[in-house]
Amino acid sequence: MKKVILSILILTGLFACKKENIKSYNNDESASSVYFPIQEVDSTGDISFSFGYIKSNITDTSVRILIRTLGAPTAFDRPYNLKIMDTSTATSDMFTIANPKLAIPAGKTADTVILQLHRVAALQKKNYMINLELQPNEFFQDKYLSNILTPGSTKPQRYYTKMRVMIDDIAGAPDWWRQGSTYYSLVNGYFGTFSTKKFQLILTYYNADPADLTRTNWPQVDGNLYRILAWASGLKAYFAYMQAQGTPVLEADGTPMKMGASAK
Template identity: 40%
Template sequence: MMKKKLIYVCMLLVIITAACKKEDILTYNDELSKNSIYFPAAETTNNVNISFGYAKINVQDSLLKIVVRSIGSATNMDRPYNLSISDSSTLKVNRDYKLLNEKAVIKAGKVADTLFFKLFRTENIRKDSLFLYLDLKPNENFTNAFLNNDVVSGGRTRKQYVTRLKIKVDDIAGAPPFWVSGSSYGSFTEDYLGAFSTLKFQLLINRFNLNTDEIVKPDWFMTNSNYYRLIGWSNGLKIYLDQMEAKGTPVYEADGVTLMKMGQYAE
């Protein structure tokens, strides 16, 4: 019996020794597997909205940063990726925007890259929103294995593609709460500032160096008797408009035909 046990142990040692002589266990190889690539911003929404609407008139461009990330560890080589900009985009390169990156590449030792888009405040975005459609396509370095997430909304499940982004750009500002026609404060405001327009609001912001984050708050009108400020703004802006008209350079609304006018009580 003891002899059989010794034989069994010897055989077991032989098997273990042979197994140890085999090649090491294969580990995950990032370069061979071609990691997936995606937009981190698209994990929550595929929409990026940019508006010049509340920006001062002297602001003529804006820098948009979009991060591109790969899944897995960094490699010791640069990895170009395939950024596709759809022909159906209504934002046009060199007219409405410019991509500042020379190459779309995740550098050696990195797992992410940042795209820099310079957006121009052109006439094209004053009346309508324009769009830029970005898509990450597979290439020799990256796959699209990590394509989408299941998003549940309203009891329904939909696919949200993390390789796609829709960038919306406009120069349209909605009326702040104190200037909404028909609201509690609307008639008072219109008596001094006149009918709301995006251009008039932007001119107001620029002329008086206003903090838009403050004046668009719902309670701004009554806070610290701010409504008295509207009287001063209306008078100051009317003087400016009258001066411009006297110089032969009148200020028009967005249609280029309608003269910008203040309310009936502006002096």
């Protein structure tokens, strides 16, 4: 009897099931959004670039910023709305957007903004900000706008449609050129007082690699202690030559650039 009742229940359940269509994703109904994916993985979401750590004869550089969409690709280009906010402190001569157009290409779900940065004198004095924001348009909404990082709190809040690019032309002294370093006395004796312009001149004049020159242990590898002596003497001779030509090498404050007292 139990088996008969069980069979009836199973058959009843089978006949009661109805066929339902699974709804597929629809871009229009779901309102596709654009966002900066760096905001998902980076602790600040900011990009910082300093001309201070590259050769003085380099006047421009490019920063590549990825833009991504939520949703499926389409068969046509989708322009997106990228705004330079009024809160930016960088002026128009400091940057340009190099893209011929800002759009997610057909068949794609991402695009790369190429931000061209220009090395102008004002960057030697302080840091400047370029504040970017992705805003809604006819193709994209701002459904993926922000997120509270700490549950149960209102801060910090990360905005996926906003990004800040920081730029300057200021370099800090490498560890080995700072007071307290094992090498400071020797380095200061030959290179003299650190300055951004002097550091950039060393990079340019000797075609040095910035990443190598800023290593903490740079003086102790590859015979670099001897390079310090030779480079200091070479630059001292260069300063004397330029002075004789009537074009002295000057620091940012207009005073003559000098090497340390030990430079020959």
